[in-house]
Amino acid sequence: MTTAAFLCLFVLAVAGYVWNRQAASAIRADGTRLHSLEGFHGFYSLLTVLVPVIVLILLWLVFQGPAVDSILKAGLADRLAGLGTGEVQLILAEIKSISRGAVFGTPEQWKFDAAERYLALNARADQLLLVLVLALSLTLVVLSRRKVAAEFRARHGVERIISGLMIFCSVVAIFVTVGIIASLLFETARFFAKVPVTEFLFGTNWEPQIPLREDQVAAAGAFGWLPVMLGTLVITVIALFVAVPVGLMSAIYLNEFAPKRLRAVAKPFLEILAGVPTVVYGFFAILVVAPAMRSFFAAIGVDVSPNIALAAGSVMGIMLIPFISSFADDALSAVPQSLRDGALGLGATRAEMMTTVLFPAAIPGIVGGILLAVSRAIGETMIVVMAAGLIAKMTINPLDSVTTVTVQIVTLLIGDTSFDNPKTLAAFALGMMLFIVTLVINIFALRIVRKYREAYD
Amino acid sequence: MYDTPTLERTVDSNTVKFSARDVHVFYGETEAIKGVDIDILDNTVTAFIGPSGCGKSTFLRCLNRMNDTIDICRVTGKILLDGADIYDKHIDPVQLRAKVGMVFQKPNPFPKSIYDNVAYGPRIHGLARTKADLDVIVEKSLRRAALWTEAKDRLNEPGTGLSGGQQQRLCIARAVATAPEVLLMDEPCSALDPIATAQVEELIDELRQEYSVVIVTHSMQQAARVSQKTAFFHLGDLVEFGETGQIFTNPRDPRTESYITGRIG
Structure with missing residues (x-):
């Protein structure tokens, strides 16, 4: 009808x-x-x-x-x-x-x-x-x-x-964002009604289990988010150690030094990297990178855990390479030709021109790109769910197994869940913290990016 | 047409700085310069004039091998600087460009402080051993570019914060700081207002004391005001080259006459 x-x-x-x-x-x-x-x-x-x-x-x-x-x-x-x-x-x-x-x-x-x-x-x-x-x-x-x-x-x-109509569409987008924040806030408030804020923020123990029966032994949960956040930071730092140098160098090479033909081939390849689904990166991490690292460290006599943070982090870094290189490429391309001419005309070599003029001029854009990559790394889920560990430890050892905020959220919400105990509600509190952290980084990054856009008008 | 009083326009040097023979420049298949022979004198301002697209900027950029930075550009023929072929295999274009400075059409100060802009060349070429040496070079260059009095109290402020005319003089100071022997100027006043233009022109006349100056200009008045020798380019040919006074008062080639009287261009 x-x-x-x-x-x-x-x-x-x-x-x-x-x-x-x-x-x-x-x-x-x-x-x-x-x-x-x-x-x-x-x-x-x-x-x-x-x-x-x-x-x-x-x-x-x-x-x-x-x-x-x-x-x-x-x-x-x-x-x-x-x-x-x-x-x-x-x-x-x-x-x-x-x-x-x-x-x-x-x-x-x-x-x-x-x-x-x-x-x-x-x-x-x-x-x-x-x-x-x-x-x-x-x-x-x-x-x-x-x-x-x-x-x-x-x-x-x-x-x-x-x-x-256009106003309506943008209002829809805004209201959805507000709705997401509201639902997160609501559930987080319920969590903090059961677990004190201070324990969550400053606790160094993360054992999100709850007693099923009153008389169960040793099952009082601990909800300190610090070890989980530390795990996220470890993985993020490893990812940046891989992504920033490789992404930057490739952008500089493709932008300034590569012959046109090579650039025409290499750029699409980098963009393919950006299109690989994160699940596939996850396969790559557990099937290729982690075993290779384990056998390497075993060969040199270092003891490593099975879910080595280095593997998850470096594969995440590979995922971020195209992200950083495309931002750096944009920033370098935005530097006017006249500055290149000026440096070359004074007798600078291409490398000197790059390091002394182009790079400093492009740095705000590059930093903005890196910060956006950081917030992606923090929020990335699939790779770490597949390749990182589950047990929260207060460690910054990249050869140890760490867990991340996103992994914990996934494990807390998998399976049959009831939304009235701190175990499941903890997921929302973690989500809220993740949201706040990435929001702050994004605001910061966008400010820097906008500033550099104004620089050469 | 030219009400500017003709300056005393004696060419007081006979030393040849640049000597070009049968120079051709190709952009891909198109020939932009079709066999140019010219002798550019030391301590002289030489102006290149001609309609847009006549190849005057292209030829200028041959003199410090800036055309090398364009992939599809190819140069044939001989260009001698003090008797040495600058397109010889043994010549390093990077060294050449330190010796043959260049000022561009649009002021292009680096996004650095005024001091760092001027110190850029000396630093990459290692011209100063100590900070004090560098200070001396920076001050001398800024004085030579007639910018010292305006800039001496703000050496640490960004060069991009100066006015257009000041920026262009900063670029001249930057070029002068590498102690070049020749200064190439590609329409250095086309982005400036009349007052800034007058300042830069006055400066060009002073620079003649120490350098051979080659200036590309769209303005015939400017060529008449600042240069001792003038070369007229048309469609990739060097049509006429001679004393500025002679070119503007008594051109030999009919095309030169048409151009300076405003019929072509």
């Missing part, structure tokens, strides 16, 4: 477009100069019909279910009297499944009657929607048709409606 409503709407909207357009061309044919071209008159009608009616249909679809339910419940008031919400929901679900023809067991006759009533109500609602859509669309078509005149500013009208 909704399909029919949409169909009616589109037919009427298109009809309105054609009608307005023709009316406008008729005026023009009389030799009057139009303020707006015929097409704008048509689009004006189209948009004035489409936007409000689509909003109407969407609202209707949202509220139809609850409205029908409450009418149904009102009709069954004497039967449902004295029952809890859960039982009422159960009965409603049964009635609905009967209405779809799925009958289990032998329900009472009044449930069959209710199912029939439910179907009738829905059918009535659908018809009502169709009638409303038709009426509203027709009214709008006629209203916009009556506006067609030589001096009517349809062009501005269309622009206003479209800019309204």
Whole structure:
């Protein structure tokens, strides 16, 4: 039935477009100069019909279910009297499944009657929607048709409606962000109601288990986020040690020294690296890098743990290489040619020009890129879930096994979870901290990047 | 057309600094310079004039091998600096560019302090042993570029914060600081206002005392004001080369005459 409503709407909207357009061309044919071209008159009608009616249909679809339910419940008031919400929901679900023809067991006759009533109500609602859509669309078509005149500013009208749509879209993005933050805040607050803030922020022990029975031994959980955050930092630092030199050097080489042909081949390859799914990097870490490192360190007689942080970190570094090199490339390209000429004209070699003029001029952009890479490394999940360890340790030894904030969030929320104990709620607190850390780094990075964009206008 | 009083325009040197023979420049397939022969004298301002795209800047950039930095550019022929071929295998273009300084069309100070801008060349070429030596070089160069009085109290401020004319004089100071023998100037005043232009032109006349100066300019008045010798380029050919006074008052080639009277260009 909704399909029919949409169909009616589109037919009427298109009809309105054609009608307005023709009316406008008729005026023009009389030799009057139009303020707006015929097409704008048509689009004006189209948009004035489409936007409000689509909003109407969407609202209707949202509220139809609850409205029908409450009418149904009102009709069954004497039967449902004295029952809890859960039982009422159960009965409603049964009635609905009967209405779809799925009958289990032998329900009472009044449930069959209710199912029939439910179907009738829905059918009535659908018809009502169709009638409303038709009426509203027709009214709008006629209203916009009556506006067609030589001096009517349809062009501005269309622009206003479209800019309204754009505002709506950006507001949606903002509200989603606010919603995410709100949900995180809400759950975090519940967590801190059970675990003191100070224990979480300054505790050096992370053992997120809770006693299943009252008398269970040694199962009081510890929720200090420091060892987990330290693990994240260890992995991030290792990743940067790999990504920053390689990314920067490759960007400098490709930007200044590489012959055109090599650049044309090498750049797409770097970009392929950026397109590799992180799961695949995870495979690479556990199947190739970690075993190779283990056997190397075993060969030189150093004892390493199975989930070596160095493996996860360096593979994450490989993931970040294209990120850093593309930022550095942009920053270097933004340095004007005149500065290169100036340095070369004074007798600098290319390498001297790079280190003494180009690099200092590009450094704000490069630093911005590196900071964005840091916040990606901190938030990266898949590689570390696959390749890093699970046990939180207060260590900065890259050969040890460490765990990260993201890994802990994943493990806390995997499987059957109930959202009323500190174990699961801890995930939200960790998520909140992660969000704050990356947000601060991102703000910082974007400021630096913006500053360097202004430098050469 | 030229109401500027013609300066005393004697060429008081006969030492040849640059000597070019049969120079051709190709950008890929197109020939930008078609066989140029010219002798550029020491202690003289030589102006290259001509309509846009005539090859005057391209030829200028041959003199310090800046064209080497363009991949598709190819230069044939001989260019001798003090009798030595600058396109010889044994010549290091980097060393050459320290000897043949260049000032560009748009002022291009590095995003560094005024001091560091001027000290850039001496530092990379190791011209100063001590900080005191470097201070002396910086002061001398800024004085020579007539910027010392304006800049002496703000040596640590960024060079990009100066006005356009000051920036261009800073670039001249920067070029002078490497102790070059020749200064090439590629339309050094085209981005400047008339007052800054006048200052730079006055400076060019003073620089003649110590350097051979080659200036590319779009403005014939400027060529008439600052140069002793003028070369007129047209479509990649060196059409006429002679004393500035003679070129502007009594050109031998009809094309030169058309250009300076405003019929081509």
